[in-house]
Amino acid sequence: MQIKLSGFGKRYNYEWIFRNLDYSFLPNTAYAILGHNGSGKSTLLNMISGYVSPSEGTISHTYAQKTLSLEELYQHLSFTAPYLELIEEYTLTETVQFHARFRAMRTTSTTDLIDRLYLTKAKDKFVKDFSSGMKQRLKLGLAIYTDAPLLLLDEPTTNLDQEGINWYLEHVSQNRKDRLVIVSSNVAHEYSFCDEEINITDYHYQSPKIKSL
Numbered sequence: 001m002q003i004k005l006s007g008f009g010k011r012y013n014y015e016w017i018f019r020n021l022d023y024s025f026l027p028n029t030a031y032a033i034l035g036h037n038g039s040g041k042s043t044l045l046n047m048i049s050g051y052v053s054p055s056e057g058t059i060s061h062t063y064a065q066k067t068l069s070l071e072e073l074y075q076h077l078s079f080t081a082p083y084l085e086l087i088e089e090y091t092l093t094e095t096v097q098f099h100a101r102f103r104a105m106r107t108t109s110t111t112d113l114i115d116r117l118y119l120t121k122a123k124d125k126f127v128k129d130f131s132s133g134m135k136q137r138l139k140l141g142l143a144i145y146t147d148a149p150l151l152l153l154d155e156p157t158t159n160l161d162q163e164g165i166n167w168y169l170e171h172v173s174q175n176r177k178d179r180l181v182i183v184s185s186n187v188a189h190e191y192s193f194c195d196e197e198i199n200i201t202d203y204h205y206q207s208p209k210i211k212s213l
């Protein structure tokens with residue numbers, strides 16, 4: 001997967017979040033989008049996923065020498081973020097089975113994925129009874145092990161303790177080969193494996209009046 005942003009910008013009401021972003025995300029590379037709280041990291045990740053439209057500029061997603069339409073893109077990306085919800089009424093096993101009905105997985109079976117999550121003992125537990133760290137591990141596991149060439153992770157270690165962070169780093173590192181991985185973060189350990197860093201604040205818009213001061 002390759003992604004090209006040209007003259008990319010986002011404005012909410014009258015406020016430009018970022019502007020004039022020209023960037024190419026190359027295949028088989030891991031990128032970190034960095035910046036302080038409210039700088040626009042999640043907005044950019046959502047735009048890369050096709051969920052949020054740009055206010056100006058264009059984006060293209062290319063896979064196997066073909067430019068993907070928005071509908072095709074959804075089958076080629078895997079995305080998780082702290083604000084995305086799980087179905088609380090399902091057990092862990094039901095959650096994994098439900099997900100696997102719609103998406104091809106890199107794991108061999110439901111049990112295989114649950115074992116990789118180190119959540120075997122919780123296989124029949126309802127998601128609503130999971131701790132916040134268990135939920136985050138489940139969301140990350142579903143994202144990392146979905147067989148998609150584009151993996152987007154927004155603040156991946158939210159709610160994880162040190163053991164959970166180690167688990168995430170091990171599994172994302174094992175599964176980054178042959179994929180484009182983009183992580184949005186302001187915590188160093190979340191993106192230590194990344195090859196490239198983009199600071200979204202470099203693309204913050206200043207009006208010509210402010211610039212000249």
Ligand SMILES: Nc1ncnc2c1ncn2[C@@H]1O[C@H](COP(=O)(O)OP(=O)(O)OP(=O)(O)O)[C@@H](O)[C@H]1O
Binds near residue numbers: 186
């Ligand atoms: N739907 C929206 N409508 C209006 N403003 C929005 C909307 N979504 C985001 N914003 C604004 O855009 C800016 C960037 O938000 P965003 O969530 O992308 O930042 P972030 O860098 O991911 O922050 P954090 O590190 O806190 O998660 C913020 O000022 C936010 O208030």
